[in-house]
Ligand SMILES: Cc1cc2nc3c(=O)[nH]c(=O)nc-3n(C[C@H](O)[C@H](O)[C@H](O)COP(=O)(O)O)c2cc1C
């Protein structure tokens with residue numbers, strides 16, 4: 001662990017005047033890394049990203065440099081970069097703020113990545129609801145074109161680079177990288193069977209790299225400060241810093257850039273971050289990586305918000321969405337909210353996911369509404385084991401990981417808070433009170 | 449081909465101009481890739497996706513009408529039925545529910561005299577999924593405009609403007 005004061009990277013310009021404009025970005029040193037990258041050349045860039053231990057910030061934490069090295073350089077086909085700004089994982093709202101506060105940082109990352117990967121056309125796919133964010137990004141892109149950064153000549157080099165902003169239209173599944181590619185091709189978002197992976201057969205059948213917004217915004221820092229420096233910021237196998245999103249029952253929800261040793265508890269309690277729990281409330285449970293991650297009980301939260309640390313406890317760093325539930329939260333109702341989401345958003349392609357997500361939602365709802373039957377808890381566990389056996393994470397019986405994402409919360413809620421599920425069934429009602437129209441009420445905010 | 453039943457001349461011009469700009473973003477032999485932006489354009493002009501409009505999109509993108517329907521019905525932001533003037537999407541996912549989204553929805557249902565999923569001439573009230581606004585919960589969208597950190601007062605004020 002380093003003793004030097006923490007230096008923000010991704011969020012360093014937020015709050016400065018004009019941070020979303022080209023002028024503002026350049027004043028703070030922007031686009032210097034691109035210049036440096038063009039001097040380094042593609043092979044050296046990819047090598048630096050590999051050595052930096054930068055891992056994807058979209059959910060899976062895949063090493064970025066390794067992903068880039070899978071693109072066949074000798075392919076005669078055009079190559080594409082698709083930027084994942086779908087940001088629909090419940091509890092996640094960091095990419096939104098990156099786009100609003102500093103779109104040029106991501107654009108610089110896009111330019112560097114494109115140059116390294118021999119990409120001449122890039123699509124930034126934003127979730128459909130990001131209307132304002134798409135407008136801010138388009139303005140930034142227009143500025144970058146006018147300044148000769150994008151367009152016919154990348155920073156004056158003999159290298160054309162076009163970048164287009166595309167909005168989705170409301171479908172969580174389109175954040176899954178192959179569904180995203182289908183959507184970019186103008187289709188419904190049905191994930192593709194892998195392999196082949198997008199790096200080999202991606203958009204329009206051509207080699208394609210899909211990277212998250214934050215991943216690309218990290219790239220300029222790797223180039224500017226060097227791979228070794230970047231790698232040393234984090235523990236082994238995970239470089240840099242991380243932007244996490246804190247929400248739910250906590251005094252100061254928000255987006256925080258953290259060093260990778262910060263634990264879930266520190267994030268909630270630290271004066272720099274969450275500033276603790278609302279008066280009179282205690283932590284009951286925390287989802288550490290977006291709603292697809294297993295839930296942690298209140299006594300399991302001394303774990304760092306970092307890929308390996310969470311993996312070691314059969315959990316995942318995911319998308320950085322940290323959702324806090326207090327001691328007055330009904331875990332059955334909380335799980336019902338999560339389960340409903342996956343049932344709504346299952347694309348319907350694979351039977352275990354399509355049927356399983358609907359079925360588990362019906363059972364959870366029945367339990368919550370006092371209609372649960374003895375044996376329902378086992379039934380729930382059976383249903384989710386049929387979608388995706390756990391542990392470990394990643395054994396899903398489906399084409400994409402949405403099945404796993406739907407199964408993991410249920411498995412963990414039910415096994416860690418089983419007594420609460422059983423109490424609902426025994427008492428034939430929700431012990432927290434029917435209807436729960438009161439939940440979420442505490443002094444520090446929320447709709448009362 | 450102009451479609452007089454569908455568009456006024458001004459609408460037709462907007463559609464044609466913006467569609468040709470959109471198409472320039474894709475390889476010439478991949479016109480159908482422009483499906484989502486083309487449908488969004490149509491919906492921005494008509495407020496929904498009328499059948500004649502979807503037929504026109506199929507023609508322009510050189511694909512089948514069935515493909516257009518398949519896409520239009522897959523994504524929740526596309527309206528294949530004419531909605532009320534204002535579609536109100538309330539997030540009731542976990543982080544928002546932890547901050548009172550269920551009360552917010554109940555309040556709106558009462559005020560509008562609609563249950564979630566119902567519509568009238570003016571309003572289409574829906575429950576929606578996480579809108580990436582969990583840190584500023586609860587939140588909702590009205591026809592793609594976003595509102596967050598909602599309270600009774602701000603909801604009343606907002607509803608007052610929806611006339
Ligand atoms: C159901 C599902 C939804 C996903 N949603 C997103 C998303 O909204 N944003 C994102 O960046 N990645 C999302 N992912 C992960 C992507 O498939 C992919 O791993 C990621 O975009 C790769 O970028 P990275 O390596 O930079 O993280 C999702 C995955 C699944 C299975």
Ligand code: FES
Pocket residue numbers: 090091092539540541542543544545577578579580581582585587
């Ligand atoms: S849960 Fe409502 S915006 Fe995320």
